[in-house]
Amino acid sequence: MPVDQVIISYMRSRNWINVLLLRSMNLFQPVLVESPSEKIEVSANGFSWSEQNLEYRILVNEFFEIVTKTDDGEVPYSFVEMQGNNLVFGLALRRIKHRVMDQRTCDVEQSDLLLRINPFTPCCLHCSNCANLVMEQRQFHRIQEVAMTTMQPQNYFCARNRVPVYPTEEELFFGLNYLVISPDLLGIGVTTTPGNHLIECSRCKQCVGEYLGRDVAVQLYADALRLVSGDSPFGFEEIFGHVTPTQLMMRLLHDAEPISPEKTRLFLKAVRPDGQLQYLHLQVDTKQVHILRSELLDTSDLDRKSHGLDAPPMEADTSSESDFEMRLSDTSSSSINQPTGDDSMDPLDSSLPKPKAAGPQKSVQYIQLRGFRGCRLKYLFSGEDQDLIENEDITTTWLDEGTQVLRISYGMMVDLMGELNANEHLAAALEKVSPPIKSRHPRLSYLIYEADEDFYARQEQITKLAG
Known part of the structure; x- marks a missing residue:
């Protein structure tokens, strides 16, 4: 089965990389067809995967130098595990080129939020559930993002150590999934709950925002509202444009609560359109993980030269001491060399296979890798009432410890969970x-972490391959 993607993970301060050869986008799918001849060969500058007349060559010498022989003359190895159609193994490193690795790693900057409210353009806000009028039509002469990168507006509008900011009727401030306006702009379509300063729709009772501080400003939840502007006076539209999971996480991490030098945590809340409350508990490692990832391969035409076929071949060294071969092994086996398609082979015989008669010409494909940064995390999602009940203990503990609950939109929660669910198989x-x-x-x-254009291109490519 051809390789769909190559993924390598590396953690700082470790002389080791983990490699995943993804031979099916459906991880852990049972193997349907096994090749009678499969092998992995490793040299100092990379490794190759071969099956029948197909060979993939992956060069990593830009980033690492792989150990092929220890100081004692022994050949290091990691067990090769089969997980469904996919292969996993580790490689020891002799040298790590940190500077080059940082230079070749995709750096993603925090981008601006796409706000669909324009200065001097009349607009009004309605409840997303029942279309009740929350803010009557008006124009804002000054629209700006909250100066601090945090999404918690009380840190800006109700700061203890600075002069607080009180929005005027001509000012609109915004951040991730919220708007901040003057309390005087609220219409008759909202009511205030007694005691906790929450703002509800007077018709359907959906919570649409809250007062900040001593009622100095109003924070409105963008996901609970719909916008009607002068550009589209008869249509409802979202207040913000789409935010990718990368941009979402980069903003959220500004509010992550440190719980140790190695970990921080986030407590996220979303409300489904039908009113179902959802919680997401995140515990995030402070040290970033480096991911080297190939582009998704279009395996319908292996003769195409779109993945660096002009790259130089791997170092040719036929000595058994400089290179070593890792054959596929079952995860329960203690030997790295196992027979594959030849029951007569001694499982402890590590010699290279004998030359065979000339057959069909081998197709060789070089795979190029791109560097990405990312975060390693553990998550607990409560999407239904039963989940909320089962996970009540951790929710109560986090609230008692003062963890802030950050509200994101349901669409953001869906995108974030989609990435976490997909990448948990990789992890x-x-x-x-x-x-x-x-x-x-x-x-x-x-x-x-990936740039917006890369995210959308990857989604399009996954859809194309799945179709």
């Missing part, structure tokens, strides 16, 4: 832990 494979299952215990995953 489980790379770290050789049990495949993820639904449980009351936090689950391991990665969030890989």
Whole structure:
């Protein structure tokens, strides 16, 4: 089965990389067809995967130098594990080129939020649930993002150590999933709950915002509202444009609560359109993980030269001491060399296979890697009432410890959970832990930082391959 993608993870301060050869976008899918000849060969500057007349060559010499022989003359190895159609193994490193690795790693900057409210353009706000009028039509002469990168507006509008900011009727401030306006702009379509300063729709009772401080400003939840502007006076539209999971996480981490030098945590809340409350508990490692990832391969035409076929071949060294071969092994086996398609082979015989008669010409494909930064985290999602009940203990504990609940939109929650659910399979494979299952215990995953254009291109490519 051809390789769909190559993924390598590396953690700072470790002389080791974990490699995943993804041979099916459906991780842990049962193997349908096994090749009679499969092998991995490793040299100092990379490794190759071969099956029948197909060979993939992955060069990593830009980032690492791989150990092929220890100081004692022994050949290091890591067990090769089969997980469904996919292969996982580790490689020891002799040299890590940190400077080059940082230069070749995609740096993603925090981008501006796309706000669909324009200065001097009349607009009004309605409840997203029942279309009740929350703010009558008006114009804002000054529109700006909250000066601090944090999404918690009380840190800006009700600051203890600075002169507080009181929005005027001509001013609109905004941040991730919220708007801040003067209390005088609220219409007759809202009511205030006694005691806790929450603002509700007077018709359907949906919570649409809250007062800040001593009622100095109003924070409105963008996901609970719909915008009607002068450009589209008869249509409702979202207040903000789409925010990718990377941009979402970069903003949220400004509010992460440190719980140790190695970990921080986030407590996220979303409300489904039908009113279902959802919680997401995140415990994030402070040290970033580096991911080297290939582009998704279009395996329908292996003769195409779109993935660096002009790159130089791997170093040619036929000595058994400089290179070593790792054959596929079952995860329960203690030997790295196992027979593949030839039951007569001695499982402890590490010699190279004997030359065979000339057959079809081998197709060789070079795979290029791109560097990405990301965060390693554990998460616990409560999407239904039963989940909220089962995870009530951790919710109560976090609230008692003063953890702030940050509200995001339901769409943001869906996108974030989509990335976490997909990448938890990668994390489980790379770290050789049990495949993820639904449980009351936090689950391991990665969030890989990528530019918006890369995210949308990847989604389009996944859709194309799935179709």
